Amino acid sequence: MTFQLTAPPFLRSADSRKRQNKRPQDTKPDADEESSDIVTRPQTLAEKIIARAAGRDAVAPGEYVNVTPDYTAFQELFWPMHQKNMAIVGLDKVADPDRLVMVIDHTTSAAMGSEHTRTHRTLRDFAAKQGIKNFFPAGNGLRHQMLVEHGFARPGSLIFSDEGNIASIGALGALNFTMSWEVFASFYDTSNWIVVPKSVRMNLVGELPFAVTTRDLVQTIIRDYAAGGQLLQSCVEFAGPAISKMSLDARQTLLSCLFHAGADTAIMAADDVAMAYASERANGRPVLALQSDPDAEFAFEATYDLSKIEPTVTRPPTLAGGTPISTVAGQRVDQASIGSCANGRLDDLRQAAHVLRGKRIAPHVTMYITPASNTIYAEAAREGLLEVFARAGATVLGPGCTTCWGYQGVLNDGEVSISTQQFNYTGRNGSDKSDVYLSSPYVVAASAVAGEITDPRPLLKQKEAA
């Protein structure tokens, strides 16, 4: 499939009064294609991206369409399964090595000796043999970061990946589709079927209050929607005046956690900030500033006033248990961790450093901080953040998923962790008798200092006053 550098017909400004609300399958096969007014259904942002990847003028929610993703992203934990299936299916050459992005991010310290180190070796050899240039060995960082930092995910692109949190790339107007182990199919075919999701619009207005972050916002959204099933098979499109006030890091936090609310994927239209970031890294690849048509259909719309959000903690063992911090303040913690695809970026590290500067973590607490990529790690070093962490008594880990899945930061019976990680189900970080609470970097850092779950605002206000 060739990349289009000129806008396809449905993206050119057309008189929307002439557009008819027809589903693509209602159009007669012998319809006059010469007309400059394409008879098509107004499209949402997600529908436009899918249509482009499907070679179609328009798509409708619920349709099963074949798309050719710009890239398919892999992580190494599925590798033993991929190897087993490759032995059954047989593989000479992968279908298109340039469309594959393979990242080792879960088992980063395997070099210290574990069975994972064998996987790293075979992956390296496989990538070399198959001519897969986009191979990122352990230490580079999370695949979420590789996708944006290296320009694989760009405005208008469609990406296949294994997991729903990779919707973080939606901050650049790129659309993620979760395939789980089925990313394997991309070794054999450059296209695969997807369901066109319904588009749901969430308007963000107002401004986040002092010490409140998009992690608190998304926990609130998850609490509102996770149990009800309203977001099944949907793409949540965030819009509204609040977005331009959010950094790209903050937007990625919001999008990376949204799948816990039940949505298939999430996105926002790329604004100037996102376009600038993506254009710097595009290397000649297309960057498409797409937006939903003004008369596009959304399954429903909701509005969040950010000024009403407060510091939120999600109690174990489910993700729907987001609660105001006051309800859990005072809970003793043994471990604190900052990182993961939700909160491992520079802004998150800056927030943690802001709290930890000049402080020490409580004597009974172990704290881990993991930058999500080597680029972020280097920038954090340059800004002096790593020194702040070290002097506070925290341990900085090499870029990877680390504490999020209990690969590092294992908890014993009865131990409690407060973390920015993605999941808190029973046994996630080790013992089935351990608990993981989820929150923002501010809350995690303040809790590490106090030795118990703590509202960060008094400490931060003190720092402002000083």
Next chain:
Amino acid sequence: MSTLLRGRVWKFGDDLSGDDGIIEFSVVREQFGKLDEVVLKAMCFRKVRPEFPASVKPGDIVVGGRNFAHHNHVEVSAAIKYSGIAAVVCESCETGFLRKALNFGLPVVVCPGVSRIVKDGETIEVDPVSGRVEASGGTLAAQPFSERMVAVWKAGGLVPLLKKTTEARRLSA
């Protein structure tokens, strides 16, 4: 292989968890990915319908409510398939469940309104290729499977399909 399926209905309500409802994932967690057919068949739906494992017959069809099989590891799809269920028709479900099931050779047809047209124990007709769903209470039109989805289903799953197409490419090369 005819794509019209007809079978006895096992009907379930809304919000039935996959990992903690259809199966007990915590029991099989240690063997994640190994898929023990005997163990999974024995636990399938027993939490909500204790008679299911002993009474289910090959060709029976599951009708689920809203948010069917939420939170599901691949063991959930495997258990349903191993039990001999020919298809799942549900009000709504996660796309992830649809994918995992189809990759296992189990068609899942999302069909809003299905709960209203059929009762437990009755017969339902489902054709994933045309999308037609019919029972005593009426006929509904679900989204037809795409060509590729039909191919995955007919091959018995994703890996069998890829094996077939890879061999075909080799022979024609």
